[in-house]
Amino acid sequence: MELRWMRAFVAVATELNYGRAALVLHVSQPAVSQQIRQLERxxxxxxxxxxxxxxxxxxAGTAFLGICQGE
Incomplete structure (x- = not known):
């Protein structure tokens, strides 16, 4: 598991939108999608x-978000 995959997940989970998550992360939307798929795999x-x-x-995503945020 890579840290950038977790960052991408937290951004998507927070924004609930791949495009806005990509803007927050300063990467392309396809890169965010790929990172989430890699994390899930x-x-x-x-x-x-x-x-x-x-x-x-x-x-599972809700539980994982809590773990990522230290809850």
Whole structure:
């Protein structure tokens, strides 16, 4: 697991939007998407539910966000 993957996840979880997360991180939107997919593959859990219009955290994503934020 790489720190940049976790940063990308926290940005997406906070913004609930890949485009805005990319702006916050100063990277492209495809890079954010790839980092989230790599993180999910690495830990073996889906963290984000994606649709063409929205982004939602799964229960695992909510729990992982708490861990990332030290809760």
């Amino acid at each position: 690495d830990i073996g859990v889906q963290l984000v539910e994606r649709s063409s219009r929205s982004v939602r955290l799964t229960m």
